[in-house]
Amino acid sequence: MANSRPNSLLKRPKLLITAVVAACFGFSLGATEWAQADATAPALSINTNTAPQQALVALPDFTPIIDRYGPAVVNISSTTNKVIHQQTNPFPPNSPFYQFFQHFGAPGQRGGPRHQQHEKIQSLGSGFIISPDGYIVTAGHVVRGANHIVVTLTNHHAYPAKLIGLSVRYDTALLKIDAKDLPTVPIGNSDHLKVGQWLLAVGAPFGFYNTVTQGVVSAMNRPLPDDEYIPFIQSDVPINPGNSGGPLFNMKGQVIGINDQIYTNSGGYMGLSFSIPINTVMRVVQDFKDHKPIQFGYLGVEVQDVTPQMAQALHLQEPVGALVASVMPGSPAAKAGIQAGDVIVTYNGKPVYNVGQLPPLVGNTVPGSHANVGILHHGVAETKNVLVTALPKNMDEPSNSTQPSKPTKTLKIPRMDIHVQDLTPDIEKQLDVHHGVVVVGVSEGPAAEAGLMPGMIIQQINQQTVNNVSTLASIVASLPADQPVPMLVRQGKASIYVVITLSKK
Template sequence: MNKKLSLLSAAVMAAMLLAPAAPAHAGLPFFGSNNQEMPSLAPMLEQTTPAVVYVSVAGSREVRQRVPDAFQQFFGRGQGEMRREQPFRGLGSGVIIDAKKGYIVTNNHVVQDASEIEIRLKDGRTFKAKKLGADPESDIALLQIDAENLAQIPLADSDKLRVGDYAIAIGNPFGLEQTVTSGIISSLGRSGLHEGFEDFIQTDAAINSGNSGGALVNLRGELIGINTAILGPNGGNVGIGFAIPANMMKNLVDQIIEFGEIRRGSLGIRGNDVNAELTKALNLKVNRGAFVGEVLPDSSAASAGLKSGDVIVSMNGNRIQSFNELRAKIATLGAGREATLGVLRDGKEQNIKVKLQEASSGQIAATQLHPMLQGATLNNSDAGVEVSALESNSAAAQIGLRQGDIITGVNRQRVSNLAELRRLLENRDGGVAALFIKRGNDQLYILIR
């Protein structure tokens, strides 16, 4: 009898070891008996997938082509290239983050240069979208549609992610709508893939062309990242995909909503990663972090008391692994925001609070506000919205705008910044919009329809 019990116990133990472990989550029931529910992501996905949308775009972009030497006589010597407009179409994914206001987040590279943006929901409805703003350096864009009965994905705190956490990617790879793949978080704080501000989540959940702008969620259906890039020799999935953390995305979107632009934060330091050589040379007690080589005068860092030789090991309680990670977090947090830095100085760690300055005045292509402003670049100034650059023969130049003009009002309503200009242009009841312009010592009106 004892022998039989021993064999039965061994069999039960083997079955337990071989059976797949179900994550401890209400959406993944596990009973194990015949005809009963098995572990599944379906309950969570039924709530989440309606908030992931299909994005299709159309437009034209400038293409440059070298002029053959034999044709130089026709175009003029020294004219090494021709420029022409070439139409394009593209597709990607997006995530609804605010159902009431119709806000959709996607990648900037999905909608860049697009003159038409169409959103298709899981239930088949389609809507024209407008682009509220974008940040090419972080590859985030914010869209808006006018629709009812939308679903949205709640945001997770992406700073709490750990390597090994489960991750599910939802998007439209190769135009295949509503595709779901799963994996884990493979690494955090990845950078150096492209130029710009990068603090990527790395995952082995399959991400392919068309997934860009889609959702990376946890087992609770909360958004942890926006899928944006893959590392593959032929553009296909090899188990290395990258997503922009949800916290980083939210910081950027909040700035677009509030200011109509990105107000990049600046700390005012130069430095590099902490590595084994630096740790040995300076007898540091850490192997990871951001080494402060120089503190720039009149900067946020100088005002807060940072010193050259400091090692920044955390920001707002979250560990910092590299200088690039710190740079991305500071830049996307935004000007005027406060941060608490964990600093290692003389072998002791201390907290230093800093208030970030603005790296540079954010700019926006005016075509995002109105088609007749195409060709103008606008930025905020103390007096209003300044035309900081203007393309010759553009629509904006033809209606009479000049570089250096400052827009101070629309239809007799005061304009102080880009966000107010956008709001007034969007909320007018059709017809003509009269831009009140300050040009040197002169004041004038320019009408747009």
């Protein structure tokens, strides 16, 4: 009886069709025939078993991770005092009306009086507890410049936090709160991550506390332009402002990264999230706890990408690796025999496909340790054993371009359409160069197409050293036409390889 209603509903369309067919052929069926037709029809069987079925695809269940380690994720709020200078003159100094409003200022002040206003800026972020006595890890930009930091646990207990250490290069900070017997998270090994593995993020996006999102690993060792020392984990885990500093879990419930950045045009999540590997983070955290300065590995080379045109000019099979544009005198690379023009393709057994992959590998090397650097020297594979030292503190000094003064000899190179001059002692001393020629004029032609400008110094062409204008002229005369040739040039204190295609003789 339970199936009678469904069966009658299913059979009704069939009976209606039979009646229509009978009407078309001019005959009808009696009641007995209808009953016989209905009785002889096969009964339809519907499975009403409501017992749970086994899933065809096993999806991850994140509830055990949240139940066990969710209480160790904290919310971080920080307050920063920002001084705002206000000027009564409504026009900028280059405005023709600027002078008419100067007299409104106080005596001795130009452009009107300046008032200082203090504005409090509050920001929200996330973090996680790594020890029961109150050590907390978060992203550096969450608390950078903060005057007051408050950490709130999932039980709504709030604690003032002390900043133990902060690294701008690694965007990592260590906080301390006065508490005991706190829940903690287990620390995993980010080197074991693989593309496609499931991930879980916990944080406070837009201030919505204890928000859980999930995704997969999209890429590993992803370099970003403004953070050259961090080999980011790229994922599609949805994170937004407020997630910064929160943990990124693997399926074992281990933290394998700090949620740090998103790629966005709108200010919100667009499918690309970047996290700092926990191995990088914990190396910095340990230095903070030991009150040691943060040191970065130093190789002493300037590198650039190998373009397809450059690979052709260097006679390489593939456009991969980091092309060494210059080697600092006395640096670890120089002592190991690495030269300008070499292409770094591996570092400690890890492949280097582009220039962005090398700085994180070198920076994360412990100063004082050895690294095997695989290079291509004139196309031949070699391995150099380098004793990596600490990054010097004065490496960020700005460089200035230099124009030649009192040149000793000038020469035109017709095949390049440039005028060059020998170096002067002043330029050699200021730029710390000991060979090359200065470009003093560039006409329309091969040199201009290669990007050469007056003030640049040509140090190599076709991987041959240029000592003076006569050497350059001799080398150029021997080179074939209409073929790409590598040329090492220097602008200010930075060196770069360019590709030039010489005209016919």
